[in-house]
Amino acid sequence: MPVDRQAVIKVENVSKEYAFGKQTLLALKDIDLTVFRGEFLALAGPSGSGKSTLLNLIGCIDTPSSGSISIDGDKIADKTPNQLADLRASKIGFVFQTFNLLPVLTAFENVEYPLLRFRVNRARRRERVNRYLRLVGVDKFAKQRPNQLSGGQRQRVAIARALITGPRIILADEPTANLDHRTGDSILKLMKQLNTETDTTFVFSTHDPRVMEMAGRIIKLHDGGIIHSDEKAA
Numbered sequence: 001m002p003v004d005r006q007a008v009i010k011v012e013n014v015s016k017e018y019a020f021g022k023q024t025l026l027a028l029k030d031i032d033l034t035v036f037r038g039e040f041l042a043l044a045g046p047s048g049s050g051k052s053t054l055l056n057l058i059g060c061i062d063t064p065s066s067g068s069i070s071i072d073g074d075k076i077a078d079k080t081p082n083q084l085a086d087l088r089a090s091k092i093g094f095v096f097q098t099f100n101l102l103p104v105l106t107a108f109e110n111v112e113y114p115l116l117r118f119r120v121n122r123a124r125r126r127e128r129v130n131r132y133l134r135l136v137g138v139d140k141f142a143k144q145r146p147n148q149l150s151g152g153q154r155q156r157v158a159i160a161r162a163l164i165t166g167p168r169i170i171l172a173d174e175p176t177a178n179l180d181h182r183t184g185d186s187i188l189k190l191m192k193q194l195n196t197e198t199d200t201t202f203v204f205s206t207h208d209p210r211v212m213e214m215a216g217r218i219i220k221l222h223d224g225g226i227i228h229s230d231e232k233a234a
């Protein structure tokens, strides 16, 4: 852990309620969490404990019922929908558990997609997309659509798509859950390498003890609350 710890994500007193029918379910209760620049942080906990909910709130995909979340010192709640979309696009890369690649686009086009909202000319876009496809080891499959790729290849494309804009924060919801051990290991090593080389902050959820083993810090959730925060020696 660096000495000058710069907070990139601040979750303060956050709760999230889901209403279904006449009942409400408290998916997160009074969560306080600060994530520092360059961390490689795992969210652990049983199914239903609130891991995805917390990642979705940090990723501005959903909004808290109460409490506040800041990214780089900016409070999410103060933003207009357009400002929020800009903040997401420029600062956060999200790797979904089910990859969420656009099925009609090729691997190349999926990775290129987040760049289209920025003013990057075609030649530079092309160069950049190819560089990231190479980085995650799927450059050979650039022209293939998601249904012509294996799970591990799709996951790599999803990671390249999350990285392409150079976000400071990558959020990944069970990035290895759908992969065999070997592919999972190589995805994890890739994430760790990017974390070390580019100082990108990673927050990911996992059930997998091998994945937790690689984390710099583990936050354990249970029934929507943090029960344990385990920081390893650097």
Ligand SMILES: Nc1ncnc2c1ncn2[C@@H]1O[C@H](COP(=O)(O)OP(=O)(O)OP(=O)(O)O)[C@@H](O)[C@H]1O
Pocket (backbone or CB within 6 Å): 018, 019, 020, 025, 026, 027, 045, 046, 047, 048, 049, 050, 051, 052, 053, 054
């Ligand atoms: N859209 C929703 N509407 C109602 N309840 C929801 C919704 N999304 C999640 N929940 C509930 O919130 C709780 C937390 O769910 P969440 O998806 O965050 O768990 P998780 O820790 O990611 O679980 P898993 O390990 O199975 O992915 C669960 O009880 C779940 O049923």
Ligand SMILES: [Mg+2]
Pocket (backbone or CB within 6 Å): 051, 052, 053, 173, 205
């Ligand atoms: Mg989940």
